[in-house]
Amino acid sequence: MHMADALLSPAVGAAFWAGTLGTIAYCSKKLKETMDEKLIPVMGVLGAFIFAAQMINFMIPGTGSSGHIGGGMILAIILGPSAAFLVMASVLTVQAFFFADGGLLALGCNIWNLGIYPCFIAYPLVYKPLVKSEKTPSRITIAAVISGVVGLQLGAFSVVLETMLSGMSELPFVSFLFLMQPIHLGIGLIEGFVTAGVINFVKAARPEIFEGVTPEHQLSADVSTNKILVGLLIVAVLTGGALSWFSSSNPDGLEWSVEKVFGRPELPQKGRGIASALKSIQEKTAFLPDYGFKKPERAEKAKSGPSGPLVESGKSVSGIVGSAIVLAAVLLIGVVIRALRRKSA
């Protein structure tokens, strides 16, 4: 459920970036105060593990849609909220840079949606109270599934909120919500069961990891990182092996529901967000305001009547001519520079 640049307005993107950066700063400070630095290499390796696990998509039964695990809950349970959040943030950052997964503006939202909710809400407020002190496998399973669902539901709600605030979607808030939440209920359940499997496995193989952990300091220095990592390795292999069978090339949950959202028949453009503010500035400053091809209002005015007047050909032509000139000029610049460079080389 990666949020995408194109669905965001700059103001919403910036707001979530601010929240995300604040949390990164808080977690970094907290880690610096409490941790032994042995946690840093472990965090790096765990990041690589989550990175790999997230690339595996699996089919969600009955929906024709697919999803991948978030991994935030697993990290939170093993590393504690602060370290887990930083690992999630780093994984999403590398994904955004190298696979353009979502994009750089949407990265703030994605870290927020997939990091904050599992690490700072689902884990401390749901998982921990449910597990309490008696950590039996069934208890862990119940707690992991419920907290997984809670985390994903909050994340999905957040995606709806971000899209709505950006003013890019035409779908009413409630309809979008009814589209998103059930899908992510399924994803949350699966995420929960995967998390439970991982935690129970690690716990069975290396129970000392979970013994005597305190909230602030989950990994104590005397627990060999090797032991933990062997457990995680097995889990990684199991996850990878098992889930790759379910891998599918279908779009994941968000894509699936956004398809249904984008572009309804009637399109009243809401004058919201910084985009419209910038737009009004543009209209005021444009030196050729009366011009056909590009202005969306014009398009909307045209659409207001059932078979209303369309944009006249003449104006479209000048727009298309202008576009062609710009594209040709851009290409020409590229070709010329390349030729010049070859010559000088």
Next chain:
Amino acid sequence: MFDSEYFNLGYLDTLSYKDTLIHRLDPRTKLVATLAFIVTVVSFPKYEIAGLLPFFLFPVLLFTLSDIPVKFILRKVFLVSSFAFFVGVFNPLLDRQAVYEFYGFTISGGWVSFLSVMLKFFLTITSALLLVATTSFPGVCHALQKLGMPGVFVTQLLFLYRYIFVLVEETMKVVRARDMRSFGSKGKGMKTFVSLIGTLFLRTIERAERIYLAMLSRGFTGTIHTSRTCSFSITDAAFLATAAGALYLFRMHDVVGYLGRLSMGTF
């Protein structure tokens, strides 16, 4: 898919160590310029097409000035474009209101907004990829730190990045070894696969431990220190000023319309 994506990651890394005008720019300059570019592109409304076209000047200039293979980046953009495509492709189906008539052709709002989404995706994704293709990831991390990102997080990014490459290299070796020892489908089963990955991960962890111990003995205290220096030169200032000016011009003024009218007027 999995392998090729990781492989591409390595190639992007290799590209980032070229020595061109763009590569030599301060990482901070490129990071700031890229973010400004993305925000400007995204700030266009839903039905914008013409206004987005001048922005293609940026990737074209960066491609040519930095000697980045166009095909490679375009293939990567195409790889991730499925998301944009699935988002946008339903617009023409759902939004059938005609907005333009062009010599008998009727174009619906859905097609316009679909094209607009695809253009935005192309521009934002290409610019992000060009950033890492012209700036080494440690450079980006360094820039992030200089711009105020906490050191612990930057260290975490660097570690994650390092481990990805270690894992890939080991995997390639082990996979090659397995292929040489297996016959047909024999030896390529799940059981072998699991134990292969297991060994691989163990080896990686052991290496990480060795690196960590080596770092400890060299005084590692939780942050990675580099001799890398960021120097904001006159070139950087000129680059930023030009980029800002061009972004402002393309965003606030109707360049395409002006050129179109100008050329129509001369006929």
